[in-house]
Amino acid sequence: MPEPMLAIAGVNTHIGQYHILQGVDFEVPRGGLTMLLGRNGAGKTTCLRTIMGLWRASAGSIRVDGHDITRAATPDVAQLGVAYVPENMGIFAGLTVEENLRLAARAGEPDASRLEWIWRLFPAMKTFWHGLAGNLSGGQKQMLAIARAIVEPRRLLLVDEPTKGLAPAIIANMVEAFRELKRTDTTMLVVEQNFHFARSLGDTVAVMDSGRIVHTGRMDALAADAALQTRLLGLSLDAHQ
Amino acid sequence: MKKDWTPLALVPVIALVALPLVGSAPTWVTLTVAGLAMGMMIFMMASGLTLVFGLMDVLNFAHGVFISVGAYGAATVLTRMSRQMEAEGLASDLSAMIPAVLAAIALAAFLGWFFERVLIRPVYGDHLKQILITMGGLIVFEQLIHVVWGPDIIPLPRPGTITGSFIVGEAAIERYRVAAVVVGLAVFAAMWLVLNRTRIGLLVRAGVENPEMVESLGYRIRRLFVGVFVAGSGLAGLGGAMWAMYQEQVNAQMGAQVLVMIFIVVIIGGLGSVGGCFLGALLVGLLANYTGYLAPKLALGSNILLMVLVLLWRPRGLYPIGKA
Known part of the structure; x- marks a missing residue:
């Protein structure tokens, strides 16, 4: 086992x-x-x-x-x-969607193919890529929180x-x-x-x-x-x- | 991205409202330049404190001593380089001023590192103890300044290049004030670039909002804390050196004397917001100069009134940080 x-x-x-x-x-x-x-x-x-x-x-x-x-x-x-998505989502409201994801990619810039995959999972992340995370709706914030957790394997x-x-x-x-x-x-x-x-x-x-x-x-x-x-x-x- | 431009309008609004009250255009120009210069120097002294407030949630009343120590560091170097100061020309002045400013930054940064390690680290998360221990630290280190540099006020010679005034129209504009504006803008631009164009800056901005989440992403926020504290202290030292050259003297209490104004700026700007701190410092500098001319007895009160009005309008400051 x-x-x-x-x-x-x-x-x-x-x-x-x-x-x-x-x-x-x-x-x-x-x-x-x-x-x-x-x-x-x-x-x-x-x-x-x-x-x-x-x-x-x-x-x-x-x-x-x-x-x-x-x-x-x-x-x-x-x-x-180990990646963690807290109950309050823990997104950085004053940072853009891009910056939230860039910060989570500890290896540096997010991998392009991984990013494409995330955008397919959550299209709103691409739409609001340069927008402030604090301006997203509740659902989009949750998507961002999960996207951030999986930006790297x-x-x-x-x-x-x-x-x-x-x-x-x-x-x-x-x-x-x-x-x-x-x-x-x-x-x-x-x-x-x-x-x-x-x-x-x-x-x-x-x-x-x-x-x-x-x-x-x-x-x-x-x-x-x-x-x-x-x-x-x-x-x-x-x-x- | 939606930007909030409304608070930025306050600077020209205050300046334009002051124009008819002051009456004379040349006087208004002189006061405006003086206010902007004062604002820039307050910004240099306050910018480190707002980051320390925002990122580390530390109420550091000892910030004033970093300002004083920076001023003494600069004074020590400048008085030892009197020969360069006496020689005419920008190059000889810079050869005295650059080491003086570097000494101010280094001394204040080292003291900041010592404070964080010895006094503040044991009291993270406890505001009451932070206030008590940093106030105590301020008093002790002011006395230690007396021990090292003596109890007397030290006159500080200002290099010839930035002494005197030049006349624009009928307005007399002090050279040093223009220099202070230039240095302040350079510091603000450098801070903006670091915060917005580097990974460290990204971490600082995220850490100000939600330090726990930054740790959950795999970053050691404690190291960032120490770095920001040391950098903030160094900036206070730079501000202290500029402030001392502006006043042409150095004393141990000079940091504590401007601390109230610095806290007003930090609160007006929004805790942890460098942009807010910059704007708040300009507002405080301008208002202090206009009211100092129009109604001298109201000079400090006017800044407290400004803080009250700003907080009634925006209870978390002009550019609040979305803290978790």
Whole structure:
């Protein structure tokens, strides 16, 4: 069995006096898309931020592609090939679309063929290439945030709620973009509240509750089990219709 | 790209409003040039502080001591090069002034590096401690200036090339003020080019907005912090040297004395905005000169009033940075 791209074992994270992650264990298989689901406040965002080194794990271990990154600084995690799209998208509003992408291309200028591919995925990025990122719509900002994360090939892509606040048409566009990304060898861990989005893209799933992983398995198995959805997420897929 | 040109109109508007109030055109020209020169010198002193504010979220009240130390550095070199200063000609003046300015920048930059490493690094993220420790640092280093250079005011000779005035029409324009405008414009142009045409500049602009995201892209923001702090301190030293030559004297409190004006400029411009700082400095310089002539007692108050009006119009300054 191949080594997982991401292996998290017994991770605890404290933020001030609060004990948020309480022994998180799960693995993200190489090359697929793993959905991290859970109710609000379950610890999903904290989990992504802990992987990125933005918050420090107080116990446990985190390994990316065999490298121990538990105590690694955020730039070191990024240089290992981990890209992060935060919940607030983290775009630089005062920079142009071009500058946002140029900054993310650590090797220098973005590769031309890679750029063409990104423009095909998100045509708005080409249209507003010289425009200020702060002037983009919410959906376009999310596209820019994802485009920035994939401007160079990455080992692992961490995305926090990519569909939050987006119109259905934009979400459909986002689904297509993630499908295209799945055809590359990038491994993805995506936090999501939109179960339809999660079901249509996820290969595997991990469900969090109260700072712990309470379920891991195949996404299609969870999608087919309404009782399990109700127990884990408080709502079944039918209730989302 | 949509540009916001409205704040730029404030400079000509203030100048044109002042014209009928001043009455005499030659006096207005003299005051305007003086205001622009003062603005440029304030910009040099304030530009580093606004970047430090924006990028590092550090309230550095010790910035004044970098200005003073820069002035003393320049004074030390200039007084030791009196022979070159006495000789007539631009070349001999430059041979004294260039080392003086370089000494001012180097001394202030080194002090900035020391401050960041020893005093400020332990208090990142804690504004109250930053205020206390940088105020303390300002007081301690002002006293250390007295220890090194003595307690007396040091008269600073101004090189002959930039001494005196020339007459344009009926207006007398001081040469030094024109030189200050030229140097200020050169510094602004250099900063603009670095910030807008280099990768380091791109990182600084991004870091001012969202340092955490810059780190998430794989860049070590701490190193950038130190670089910006040192560069900002060096600029304060340059501004201090220019300010000292303008006043033709040096004293330990000269940095602290202009600190209020510098903070007003930084706030008017928008924290972290170099362009806003430049515009704010010009507005403050012009207004200080016009009101200094029309109603001297209102000179400092006029700048506070300007800040209040700007913040009522644009609560985050003229050119706010979209901070995350």
